[in-house]
Each structure stands twice: as structure tokens, then as C-alpha cells.
Amino acid sequence: MNKEWSELNKSIQTQIKKKDTYAEGINTLFELRNELMRVLLSFKSDLIREDFNAIPFVNANGYHCKTIAYSIWHIFRIEDIVAHTLINETEQVFFSGNYRRRINSPIITTGNELVKYQIADFSKQLNLEELYSYILEVKESTEKIICGLSYDMLKMKISEERKECLKSLNVVSGDENAIWLIDYWCGKDIRGLIQMPFSRHWIMHIEASLRIKDKILK
Numbered sequence: 001m002n003k004e005w006s007e008l009n010k011s012i013q014t015q016i017k018k019k020d021t022y023a024e025g026i027n028t029l030f031e032l033r034n035e036l037m038r039v040l041l042s043f044k045s046d047l048i049r050e051d052f053n054a055i056p057f058v059n060a061n062g063y064h065c066k067t068i069a070y071s072i073w074h075i076f077r078i079e080d081i082v083a084h085t086l087i088n089e090t091e092q093v094f095f096s097g098n099y100r101r102r103i104n105s106p107i108i109t110t111g112n113e114l115v116k117y118q119i120a121d122f123s124k125q126l127n128l129e130e131l132y133s134y135i136l137e138v139k140e141s142t143e144k145i146i147c148g149l150s151y152d153m154l155k156m157k158i159s160e161e162r163k164e165c166l167k168s169l170n171v172v173s174g175d176e177n178a179i180w181l182i183d184y185w186c187g188k189d190i191r192g193l194i195q196m197p198f199s200r201h202w203i204m205h206i207e208a209s210l211r212i213k214d215k216i217l218k
Contacts, residue, residue: 001203001207002203002207004035005032005035005036005203005207006203008028008031008032008035009032009199009200009203011025011028012025012028012029012032012194012195012199013195015028016029016154016191016194016195017191019151022151022154026146026147029146029194029198029199030143032199032202032203033139033143033198033199033202036202036203036206037135037136037139039206039209039210040072040135040206040209041132043068043209043213044128044132046213046217047068047213047216049128051068051213051216052067052068052069052072052123052126052128053067053069053120053123053124054067054068054120054212054216055067055116055117055119055120055123055212056212056215056216057211057212057215058116058117058120059116062208063204063205063207063208064208064209064211064212065116066119066205066208066212067119067120067123067212068123068209068212068213069122069123069126069128069131070111070114070119070122070123071205071206071208071209071212072131072132072135072209073103073105073111073126073131074110074111074112074205075135075201075202075205075206076134076135076138076139077094077109077110077111077171078110078181078197078201079138079139079142079197079198079201080092080093080094080138080141080142081110081166081169081171081172082185082193082197082198083138083141083142083145083146083197083198084141084145085162085165085166085169085171086158086162086163086166086185086186086193087145087149087190087193088145089162089165092169092171093134093137093138093141094108094134094171097134097137099130099133099134102127102130102133102134103126103127103130103131103134104125104126104127104130105122105125105126106122106125107122108170108171109170109171109172109173109178110171110172110173110178110181112172112173112175112177112178112181113173113175113177113178115177142198146194146198149190153190154189154190154191154194155189155190155191156189156190157186157188157189158185158186158188162186163182163186166182166185166186167182185197
């Protein structure tokens with residue numbers, strides 16, 4: 001893991017555990033997310049459209065076996081689902097912004113069910129400009145939600161009602177590669193969700209995307 005990102009992530013974990021450093025931890029979280037977003041935005045200037053569909057490590061084990069377009073989609077569909085449906089009980093940006101049509105996506109899910117060249121085919125269909133509009137809107141809306149969370153709210157678990165609401169939206173595929181996500185998210189408290197989908201999850205997929213980029217540009 002990138003040393004700077006790793007250190008910021010460790011600081012977040014420590015700071016949000018204590019009430020007197022919670023606000024500082026949220027600031028550190030936003031600092032990390034801003035750093036990572038800069039990397040995602042750099043892909044637009046450094047790569048051509050076809051590069052976002054490339055899958056040079058198709059048979060590998062690990063996050064780098066995807067495409068860059070898929071990774072961007074995946075990070076922010078998960079964040080949108082977790083932030084809005086599970087934490088805030090509000091409509092996902094994806095739906096309120098009519099992003100399925102705008103992005104031209106064949107799916108509304110996280111994409112976990114897609115494998116190998118299905119990922120590349122999916123990536124080719126996406127309107128990249130609208131995908132970037134989506135991720136910026138999700139990032140902003142998530143951070144507003146986080147700013148509204150008090151330290152005491154971090155211990156809250158996801159209710160059965162919210163879990164059932166999530167299931168009803170069909171935004172997580174029933175495929176075995178995806179369905180586990182529901183129990184995984186709903187087994188965490190809000191602190192745990194901040195620590196994974198909103199921070200570490202970004203790092204893992206963006207580092208994988210950088211590995212893909214390096215391979216493409218060699």
C-alpha cells in the first residue's frame with residue numbers, strides 16, 4: 001500500500017475511535033479521499049478512453065484483474081449504496097440523478113457478479129464523462145452525510161428494516177460473488193463502514209488501477 005495513504009488510513013482508524021479526536025479523524029478521512037480523488041481525476045488526462053476498458057491482468061487474483069472503468073464504478077456504487085440506503089435512509093445519487101441512463105450502464109449493481117471479459121465489455125458501454133459526474137456527486141453527498149454523524153452515532157448498527165430495504169432495491173446481485181456484501185455491510189456499525197467502503201476500499205481499488213495504468217503505458 002502507498003505509504004502516505006497507509007499512514008493516513010492508520011490515523012483515521014485511531015482518531016475516530018476516541019471522542020476527543022473524532023473530528024480530527026473525519027478531517028483526515030477527507031484529506032485521504034481528496035488525495036485519492038486526485039488520482040482518479042488524473043486518469044482522465046493521462047489515459048485515452050480505450051485504456052479504461054483494458055484488462056491486462058484478466059487471469060490474475062486480486063483487484064488488478066479488473067478494468068479502471070469498472071473499478072471507478074464499483075468504488076462509488078458501493079459508497080452510494082452504503083451512504084444513502086444503509087446510513088442515511090435517503091435515495092441513492094444513482095437513482096435521483098438518473099445516472100443509469102446518463103452513464104449508459106447495463107446494470108444498477110456493484111458489479112461484483114461480473115468476471116473477466118464481462119468486466120471489459122461492461123466498461124466499454126459506460127459514458128465516462130457521466131461516470132465522473134456521478135463519482136464527484138457521490139463523494140460530495142457522502143461527505144455531507146459523514147459531517148452530520150456525531151461520535152455517538154458511530155456505534156449504531158444497521159437495522160433489519162434498512163437491510164430489507166437494501167435487498168428490495170436489487171442493487172446487490174444475487175450471484176455468489178456479490179450477495180455476501182449485504183451481510184458484510186449490515187454486520188458492521190457505522191464506524192466500520194467509514195473504515196472500509198469510505199476509505200480502505202478506495203485505496204485498494206485505486207492502487208490496483210494504478211497497476212493497470214502502469215501496465216498499459218509500458
